[in-house]
Amino acid sequence: MGRSDPPRLSRSARNARVPWIPAATADEIRDHVQQRLRLMAGLIFWVCLVLFGFVLSLYELYPQTRPLGADLVHAFAFAGLAALGAIWGIAMRRPLAIQVLYRIDALIVLCIGGVFGLSAYVNSEQRAAVWAAFIWHTFTVFSRALIVPSTGRRTAVTGVVSYVPFLAAGVGMAIQRPQQLEIPPVPFVIGVVLFAGMATVLATTGSRLIYGLRADLRQARQLGQYTLTGLIARGPMSAVYHARHALLRRPTAVKLLPPEKHGADDLARFEREVQHMSQLTHPNTVAIYDYGRSPDGVFYYAMEYVDGVDLEVLIHLDGPLPAPRAVQVLRQICGALDEAHSRGLTHRDVKPANVILCRRGNQPDVVKVLDFGLVVEVERGEGGSGAPAVLGTPAYLAPEVITSPGDVGPRSDLYGVGAVAYFLLTGERVFAGTSVAQLCLAHVHETPVPPSQRTDRPISAELEALVLACLSKDPGARPESARALRAALDLVPEADQWDEDAALAWWTSFEERRKPAADGGSAGPRTITVDLMARATTSGEVA
CATH class of the missing domain: 3.30.200.20 (Phosphorylase Kinase; domain 1)
Incomplete structure (x- = not known):
């Protein structure tokens, strides 16, 4: 068969810096901003409701503390609470345009600033009430910086605008009620400006840092x-x-x-x-x-993302496959390997964990072979210097991979197919061992136990003979090619005993069983015992 050389990455392609784009889509940004605005509206609603209840109780218990303009402040407070409640409970429950959300964001803080600014002006004869209003509004500005995702610039503009009612109240008090101030009017107004300015700077800095951290997190993804x-x-x-x-x-x-x-x-x-x-x-x-x-x-x-289950997990969950189904799975594996071999490529790590069974459209039991990370070009070898490395998963290594890594070829993959077939039919590895060395020695020297002796499920003599032929120590005794192996699988008695209806029935049952885990139901986590030794690489790492 001819071989097609793999396309080489150019130097510019290898060194290219891929531009990073914002990780979130416009809809995701809108949803996140709306969720945070609704959270802030709800929190401020309840905090202000508690505060308003406290003030009303205070006026009932101590009537002498009730200012002359309390009714006006209460009317505005009621209106503000009603608006917050509407935003929190009604308006924010349906998707809104991002520009509308930005306007609501500014409106919330501006309205709260207006109510507290009015309270400061009306209650100017009570100095504690003036500074309490100032402090409560500052809490609101800081809360917005913490909760609502915003650039520093938008936070600065929102903060400055929200303090305008306090500046107006301060100027009004300085002009109309200077006798109520403990300091001269001009320093008082300057103090209001400095207090508002410092609070806005702090909120802007915090908002910029939080927004930047979130942007970094998106960028990292x-x-x-x-x-x-x-x-x-x-x-x-x-x-x-x-x-x-x-x-x-x-x-x-x-x-x-x-x-x-x-x-x-x-x-x-x-x-x-x-x-x-x-x-x-x-x-x-x-x-x-x-x-x-x-x-x-x-x-x-x-x-491509394959939403399925790899064969290793499948066997641990459901046990050995019926022989007819195993034959259909093996045929598809051979098809994928046949194309690779025709291009002069050997997979070199054929194992259950590298084969995913899935549905494509409404087609059940579709096989996807993945992880060509250990693939080797047969005619050119690894292309590196020094002796060829022993690479692969010990439970599925062909003997020649261990004894003569430089002689690896397409029939080495067929040994892996035989080991996978053995696992699908019996639920057991071909050989067991407590170390990588033991597994490697077994592949080189031991004779596999026939799969029919390790399971109660029926396996035809023809299929068993084919599996054992794939597991032959001598590569020459294995099937000639993946295409030849697929043709041989077509001739075993089980070849036409697994139909699409049976496969669809299994997938319907399987998807129903895994729904609780996917939906976060009460079924709880499922524990799977995995043979880590079988997944270890020959260097001792777990693949």
Whole structure:
């Protein structure tokens, strides 16, 4: 078969700094601002209600403390409380345009400033009431800076405007009631300006810091056009995140290599992975959408997100598969490997955890083969210096991978397919061991127990013989190719015993069972025992 050389990343592509865009969409920003405004309106409503109740109780208990203009202040306070209650309980329950929300934001603080400013002016004969009004409004300004996402500039403008009623009250008191002031009118007005100015500066500084931290958090979740929304899996070399494209809005998985993993070998292997996978277009291979590098050096690539279950988890949850279903899964794995092998590529890490079973549209039991991070170009080898490295997962390593890593080829992948088939049919690994060394020795020297002897489920003699042929120590005794193995699977008795109706019935049941966990129901977490030794790499790390 001919081989297509992988496209090489140009120097400019490798060193490109992908522009970062705001992580949140316009709708998400609007929803967040509206949620915070509603929170602030509710908090201020209840705080002011308690304060108003306290003042009314005070006037009832001590009538002599009631100022002459109390009725006017109470009327404005009632109106303000009614407006806050309407905003909190009614208006903010439906989506509003972002500009409307910004106006409501300014209106809330301005109205509260007006009520407290009026209270300060009307109650000017009670100096404690004047400064209490000033302090209570300052609490409101600070609360807004903490709760509502806002730029420093908008907070500064809102703060200045909200203190205008106090400045007007101060000027009015200085002109009309100077005898009630303890200090001369001019210093009094200057003091009001300084107090309001310092409060606004502090609120603006806090708002800018909080807004900047939130922007940094959004930026940290952004890679190119992709927003990271949640961790899917993490391994020793890389991490995979669920992501969303800024424009297409399609679910995506993004795999990235953190800066601390940027050794020359790791980065070369990661770039090789995206190069190789970008060539593969088989429907049973995970598709690559994009790749790049973030400004802080994180290399990443985006691939299709597969909402399914990997075969390792599937067997731990449901036990061994019926042989007819296992045959259908294995056929699709062979299809993906056949394309890779035809391009001169060997996967080198075929294992249950690297095969996801999912639904595509209404098509059940669709296989997706992923994680070509250990792929090797057969005709050129690793392309590096020194002896070839032993790479792979011990429970699924072909003997030649252990004894002669330089001789790895397509039939090494077929050994992995045989080991996966064994696991699907029996729920057990081909060999057990307490260390990587024991597993490797078993693959090289021990004869596998026939799968029919390790399960009560029926397995035809033809299927068992095919699985054991794949597990042969001699690569030459295995099927000639992935295509030949798929053709042989078509001939086993179980080949036509698993139909689409059976698959759809299983998926309907499976999705019902996993709904409580997805919906946060009361079913509680499900504990799965995972054989970490089977997932360890030959260097001793857990893959």
